[in-house]
Amino acid sequence: MTRLPDTGFRQQPALPIDIRVDETQRFQQIIGFGASLTDASAWLIQHRLNPAQREALLRELFGRDNGGLGFDFARLTIGASDFSRHHYSLDDPPDGKPDPELEHFSIDENRDDVVPVARDMLAVNPGLRIMASPWSAPGWMKDSNSLIQGTLLPEYYDAFSRYLLKYVDAYAAEGIPVFALTVQNEPDYEPKDYPGMRLNAPARARLIGDHLGPMIAMRGNGPLIFDWDHNWDKPEEPMGVLADPAAEPHVAAVAWHCYGGSVEAQTPVHEAYPDKDTYMTECSGGDWEPIISGGMTLMAREQIIGTLRNWARGVLLWNLALDENNGPHAGGCGTCRGVVTIDSATGEVSRTDDYYVLAHASRFVRSGAVRIGSSEGRDGIDNVALQNADDDSVVLIVTNSESEARRISVSSAKGRFAYTLPGRSLATFRWQTGAGQVDAESGD
Structure with a gap:
């Protein structure tokens, strides 16, 4: 697992592959x-x-x-x-x-x-x-x-x-x-x-x-x-x-x-x-x-x-x-x-x-976290989003199953960030609901 450079939410246009995270949609507890x-x-x-x-x-x-x-x-x-x-x-x-x-x-x-x-x-x-x-x-x-x-x-x-x-x-x-x-x-x-x-x-x-x-x-x-x-x-x-x-x-x-x-x-x-x-x-x-x-x-x-x-x-x-x-x-x-x-x-x-x-x-993802809404997978990019109960942090796990790198954007109520996923890779993004910084971990 590799800690990647942090990124941040900005006001920017959505990319063709845009993962929308919706904290108001709440599903099962983990x-x-x-x-x-x-x-x-x-x-x-x-x-x-x-x-x-x-x-x-x-x-x-x-x-x-x-x-x-x-x-x-x-x-x-x-x-x-x-x-x-x-x-x-x-x-x-x-x-x-x-x-x-x-x-x-x-x-x-x-x-x-x-x-x-x-x-x-x-x-x-x-x-x-x-x-x-x-x-x-x-x-x-x-x-x-x-x-x-x-x-x-x-x-x-x-x-x-x-x-x-x-x-x-x-x-x-x-x-x-x-x-x-x-x-x-x-x-x-x-x-x-x-x-x-x-x-x-x-x-x-x-x-x-x-x-x-x-x-x-x-x-x-x-x-x-x-x-x-x-x-x-x-x-x-x-x-x-x-x-x-x-x-x-x-x-x-x-x-x-x-x-x-x-x-x-x-x-x-x-x-x-x-x-x-x-x-x-x-x-x-x-x-x-x-x-x-x-x-x-x-x-x-x-x-x-x-x-x-x-x-x-x-x-x-x-x-x-x-x-x-x-x-x-x-x-x-x-x-x-x-x-x-x-x-x-x-x-x-x-x-x-x-x-x-x-x-x-x-x-x-901590015990007690709740799965929240996120876009369905498409074009080889799949994801799931969860929100931890202890600190309200959001965790987004994303895979790129294709052999080519893919540029994605992630949208939430805080704004949007963009990231390049290497081919055949797995990435986890984490952000605090009250902060603009996004932590990223990657494996490929």
Whole structure:
């Protein structure tokens, strides 16, 4: 990220590409940006960094001093994901028999890495919001009798709901509050080599409406329930759950992933259920198309600008950290990258495109900010505008997806400024509502 020369508002004519920012148009409130502390990320941070390296990295990612990114949002996995060093659930009886009373429930698998790193993240940013998602119910709850593939048996809907809440309470006892849950990561997909579980809309509606939702309502202190936690290409899935009269009152938001469909799918669901929030809860950069050729500009255009313009209150990318071999992992994606890369031999940290995409938002947009009006994208130039609640500063994030430099103007009630965006670049502009100076940061 490069701090560019400041500019200023002046009385000048609009250019053909003119972004009009309207502070009177106000949309959703933002809780923040961040990534998932997977088992792999936690293990690397805890065991491949020395204490000084670990503190420096967590302050860089979750703090705001000295150019820190200020991550305000994070995600944990309930049990193993593909980015774990081995497969496990939090209730694996030694004899493999069903344990409906959850007598063998334990978070001991997490005490050596996830728990201490999550605590350290909260020590840097006490306002950090943490959500959590399971990749599978314990195998004995499923028709496959395995963490791999299968679906949740209806007779274990009650036990699985209690399992999720025992996780929340166990983490709370460790000083790690979980503010929201999804009932299943990617419930329309059954991976063949890592934990997963198909759970269609009717099944999620019964689980939420008849079991988990009433349990949480009786508790009276959360967590919130987010539905779906999967791709843009099947909006009928969350719509199906929200159409269920028993489940709908218990669902606070719809969570989305980026691996299929188009970000615009978020808006019709929001318009159908405007009292339900929207979140982007997983997207990974990596070694595949169109990520390779689209690069940082594509990631920023879709995962920051696109998700926010389509009602997202928070944005999470996938692994917070991976090693030089895109691991460790047990099955699943071998080409996903982390927000940072940790050399497993030296602890040296390098920063990926995902890091800079998040940084252009998280360094400048505070939790509590509100998205405000701005012109629709055109001619390869896309944008989103937000206003911070703490100091009324306005933040405008702009991408130029074209290979040629583009001259743009930005108009607001204060006047207008002009700027040249290099080809294939990402820029963040910030100004105080009562001042004429505009700060600019750029990445390309």
